[in-house]
Amino acid sequence: MKFGLFGGATSHGSNVAIDSGQDYRRYIDYICEAERLGFHSVFMVEHHFTGFNQVSASLTFLAYLAARTSKIRLGTGVTVLPWHNPALLAEQAATVDMLSNGRLDFGVGRGYRYAEFSGFCIPMSEAQERYDEALDVIRKAWTSSGRFSHHGKHWHYDNVVIEPAPTQSPHPPFWVGAGNLDVIRTVAREGIKVLLDQLSVPEVCGQRLAAYREAVEGQGRVFNPLDVGLTRGLHIAMNAAERDHQHALRAQFLDHVRRLTVNPNAAAGTLAMAATGSSPREATEKTTLIGTPDEIIGRLKVLEAQGIEYVLLMDLEGSLDSLRTFAREVMPEFSGTARETRAETQLAAA
């Protein structure tokens, strides 16, 4: 099993202007320490206009990290295509890929936060068509030999070549967040890797992974378990009081995402969050890595039994202590297994 990180720098302070640099620097230290501890990747969120200092220019930030790190893969989780000029985005992503010697994992999405669509004055109803068109342009940018043109609904380019060329061939892998089984099968067939959400119970994660695997193998290709990354909240708790604290943190986080997702003006907002059909506390116990290191090992073995071999940790507190505890007490249980060796072999053969 391999482990990565999912998240980004955030200021919880009241004075964002003063705190921002400090929060970013703390997050940079966190990533550098994760690399030293053997984490495989970081997927960094990109959000806009939040008012609490989430990373907005994730590719810019990853370019900085490209210089500060040498092994850890650098991902966006995800870049929301409808906000970006796709030619500029392809240039920026290729630049990060080149500066990092081919370490970019390019997560892309169509966006889900009401406040972002509203802020950019882009109708949410255009999200899919804007996403599709932008992805089409980026693919052309990275796979056309020589110059190309594009005349779509939202973007026009005439006789252009996108430079620099990315380092990975044919281009940095695309990742998308997906939960719907049909969508998972479609992206699998397109050679896109998939990020599974942090809200689903292990059985559902297993079904999704199986759908991806079957779609890949249905094309006669070898399934690489590292093509499916599953995000899980990390909530190390050594006693009942710490567990209560972690539950409170989690509830606060979910409430926060819910408010950013829905239209505050709508009578009944539709949540993008998966319904779990249980109380928040029960849901957290079922869907996160909460508890002592031993409990967390048990939870990961449940996921492993579902075929999951790549877990992205999301620690809301960004705690170096938790990162080190996880690396010291949990990771060794999942290193060098037969399953991982098989994955590596398949990766090398792919």
Next chain:
Amino acid sequence: MKFGLFGGATSHGSNVAIDSGQDYRRYIDYICEAERLGFHSVFMVEHHFTGFNQVSASLTFLAYLAARTSKIRLGTGVTVLPWHNPALLAEQAATVDMLSNGRLDFGVGRGYRYAEFSGFCIPMSEAQERYDEALDVIRKAWTSSGRFSHHGKHWHYDNVVIEPAPTQSPHPPFWVGAGNLDVIRTVAREGIKVLLDQLSVPEVCGQRLAAYREAVEGQGRVFNPLDVGLTRGLHIAMNAAERDHQHALRAQFLDHVRRLTVNPNAAAGTLAMAATGSSPREATEKTTLIGTPDEIIGRLKVLEAQGIEYVLLMDLEGSLDSLRTFAREVMPEFSGTARETRAETQLAAA
């Protein structure tokens, strides 16, 4: 007198895809060495669709350099505003400013290359209005307290806040390229710094600097000579053969820029390049730092007599040897002069 660099990584190889990483890495080493040698700044060009691998994502590239350097100022020379979503650009620039601890010099422009307008399918006739609107948005982004909205001709934002906040206060300095005296006076009054072009003879540079200075002092402010950066081609030549080689390089460069600037379909393209009224070779002798170190010192003293105290070197070959020769044999002649000391004092008092 202070010295910076102007330019960017470029592949002159025939196979851009293979060469690009190598060219960028060579350029990174060049900047790092420049910092060690005491250069004050680098202004990096941004160009698109050239086919010879010029830096396209200059802020992304500067974020990487922010991690590799600690003192040298990091500039764009220039970011062409009409290509960019100004909210995203403000986020990216602020991120670079924060990651570099306040070292961003934010050069902005309206664009001049026909092939770029054509590639982005943006009419050249809209350059000014797009530039004006984008600059307005970026200023609002960095100076509004709390959230703001913008509803212009090309961009719409509703109730947004741009994060992170830049480190420099109130924001990274803006720089624009200007030659027209009225434009120079206007930007001076707006507190924008100015990049003077590399094609004008010293007397013209002096007139422009004087116009800037008078406009600033006319407002009762103290003129800072470091607010006017003059780019000069660096062409170190120790003998006649090297001089011929440098002249040939320069002619090739000017021809290249001319072709990118004009509309190839127009019967008579209008050049953005200043006419010098003399042969190319004579113009190069009048407008560049060509010759031996002693000759170059003489040329710089002519500029110094015109009031110029900040020179940005543009070496087409990106030669480390030339950089070191300049630092060793030319720079000491201009360090610690009374004039520079005065500038520093004024800067500290400003």
